[in-house]
Amino acid sequence: SQRCIIVGAGHAAAQMVASLRSGGWDGEILLIGDEPSLPYQRPPLSKGYLGGEMTQQQLFIRPETFYQKHHVELLLNTRVSAIDRERKTVSTNKGEALDYDRLCLATGTRPRRLDCLPGAALNGIHYLRSAVDVERIRGELAGTKNAVIVGGGYIGLETAASLRKAGLQVTVVEAAERILQRVTSPQLSEFFRRLHREEGATILEGTGLAEFVGTNGRVNAVRTNGGELLPADLVIVGVGVEVNGELARDCGLEYDNGIVVDDYCRTSDEGIVAIGDCTYHYNAHYDRRLRLESVPNATEQAKIAAKTLCGKLQPYNSLPWFWSDQYDIKLQIAGLSQGYDEVVVKGDRESRSFCLYYLKAGRVIAADAVNSPRDFMQAKKLIQSRSGLPEEALA
Numbered sequence: 001s002q003r004c005i006i007v008g009a010g011h012a013a014a015q016m017v018a019s020l021r022s023g024g025w026d027g028e029i030l031l032i033g034d035e036p037s038l039p040y041q042r043p044p045l046s047k048g049y050l051g052g053e054m055t056q057q058q059l060f061i062r063p064e065t066f067y068q069k070h071h072v073e074l075l076l077n078t079r080v081s082a083i084d085r086e087r088k089t090v091s092t093n094k095g096e097a098l099d100y101d102r103l104c105l106a107t108g109t110r111p112r113r114l115d116c117l118p119g120a121a122l123n124g125i126h127y128l129r130s131a132v133d134v135e136r137i138r139g140e141l142a143g144t145k146n147a148v149i150v151g152g153g154y155i156g157l158e159t160a161a162s163l164r165k166a167g168l169q170v171t172v173v174e175a176a177e178r179i180l181q182r183v184t185s186p187q188l189s190e191f192f193r194r195l196h197r198e199e200g201a202t203i204l205e206g207t208g209l210a211e212f213v214g215t216n217g218r219v220n221a222v223r224t225n226g227g228e229l230l231p232a233d234l235v236i237v238g239v240g241v242e243v244n245g246e247l248a249r250d251c252g253l254e255y256d257n258g259i260v261v262d263d264y265c266r267t268s269d270e271g272i273v274a275i276g277d278c279t280y281h282y283n284a285h286y287d288r289r290l291r292l293e294s295v296p297n298a299t300e301q302a303k304i305a306a307k308t309l310c311g312k313l314q315p316y317n318s319l320p321w322f323w324s325d326q327y328d329i330k331l332q333i334a335g336l337s338q339g340y341d342e343v344v345v346k347g348d349r350e351s352r353s354f355c356l357y358y359l360k361a362g363r364v365i366a367a368d369a370v371n372s373p374r375d376f377m378q379a380k381k382l383i384q385s386r387s388g389l390p391e392e393a394l395a
C-alpha cells in the first residue's frame with residue numbers, strides 16, 4: 001500500500017490526518033513531529049494556557065485514541081533532517097531513512113530571535129511558540145513582579161493581558177510607531193493601547209531594545225534604545241516568525257517567502273504537498289500571494305491537500321480570518337485590510353463592542369469586530385460577495 005509521510009505535527013497536520021482518512025486514503029500514514037506531545041492547539045498558549053486555566057489534555061486537538069483508531073503512526077520527538085526526492089525518503093535525526101509515496105510538509109514557523117542583542121543568553125528571556133515554552137514561563141511566574149514583553153503584535157498583547165490577569169506589572173515595548181502596526185489600522189491600535197492602559201499595563205511605542213541587563217546569569221532589566229532601564233524579572237519576546245523552510249529549500253522545492261504551493265497545495269514537486277503557516281500561496285479574494293499565520297488557514301489547506309492526495313482536486317478559495325482574545329475583549333478579523341481607502345465605524349468604541357469596516361473603492365475588503373460576532377459574520381459575507389456597506393451599517 002502507499003505511504004504518506006507528514007512532517008510536522010501541529011494544527012495543519014492534525015487536520016490532514018483526519019481529512020486523508022475521511023477522503024478515502026487507505027494507505028499508511030506516518031506523522032513525524034519534533035515536539036514531545038500529540039498535536040495541540042497553539043492559540044490558547046498566550047491566552048488560557050499561560051493563565052493556567054487549561055490543562056495540557058485540553059490543548060490536544062484530538063485524543064490519542066483518534067490516531068490509533070485511524071491507524072496513524074506517530075513519531076514524536078523526532079526531527080526530519082533531510083528529504084531525498086529522487087529516492088523518495090526522509091531522514092530523521094535518529095538516523096532512520098523512511099520511504100514515502102506522498103509527502104506533506106506542515107512545518108510551520110518559529111519565533112524570530114533577538115540573539116544579536118547584548119545579554120540575549122541570560123536566563124529569564126523567553127519566546128512563546130510551544131507548550132513547553134509556556135510551561136517554562138509558568139514555572140517562573142511565582143516570585144516575578146515585573147514582566148517586559150518585547151513586541152506589540154497580537155501574541156505580545158495577549159501575553160501582556162494574561163500576565164496582567166496573573167497580577168504582574170507588565171510593560172510592552174514596541175519598536176514601530178504603534179502597536180499592531182503591521183496588521184491593522186491606527187484606529188484599532190488606539191483602541192488596544194487604551195484598553196491595555198485601562199487594565200494597568202504600560203505600552204511604550206516607537207521604543208527599540210538596546211540590551212538585556214542581568215546579574216548572575218539572570219535578566220533583571222532591559223535597556224531601551226532611548227537609554228531607559230526597565231525592571232524585568234521576566235522577558236517574553238514576540239517579534240514575528242521565520243518559516244521552517246530549510247527542508248524544502250535544501251531539497252530544491254520552489255521557495256519564496258515560504259514554500260510555494262498552487263491552488264491544490266502542491267509544491268513544485270507533484271508528489272509533495274505543503275500546508276499551513278509554512279506555505280506561500282495565491283489568494284483569489286485579494287489577487288496576490290500570501291503567507292498566513294492562522295489556524296483557519298492551516299485547517300483549510302489541510303482539507304485541500306488531503307483531497308489532492310486522494311485524487312479529488314478542489315481549489316483553495318478561502319477568505320482569511322483571525323481572532324484575538326485580550327482581557328474581556330474578543331476580536332474577530334475578517335479579511336485583510338492592507339490597501340483600504342476608507343474606514344467606517346459601527347457602534348461605540350467606548351462600550352467595547354463595535355466593528356471597523358475597511359473599504360476600498362466602495363467595497364468592504366476587511367473588518368475588525370470587537371465583541372460583535374454578528375458583525376463579523378456579516379462582514380465575511382460582504383467581503384466574499386464583493387459588496388459595499390448596507391445602509392443600516394452606514395447609519
Ligand code: FAD
Nearest residue numbers: 008010011012034042043079080107108276277293294295
Ligand atoms: P504549527 O502548528 O507551528 O506546527 C508545525 C510543527 O512542525 C511544529 O510542531 C514544529 O515543531 C514541527 N516541525 C517543524 N520542522 C520540523 C521537522 N523538520 N521535523 C519534525 N517536526 C518539525 N492563530 C489563530 O488563528 N488565532 C489565534 O488566536 C492564534 N494565537 C496564537 C498564539 C500563539 C502564542 C501562537 C504561537 C500562535 C497563534 N496562532 C493563532 C497561530 C497558529 O497557532 C498557527 O497559525 C498554526 O499553529 C499553524 O499551524 P501549522 O500546522 O502550520 O504549524
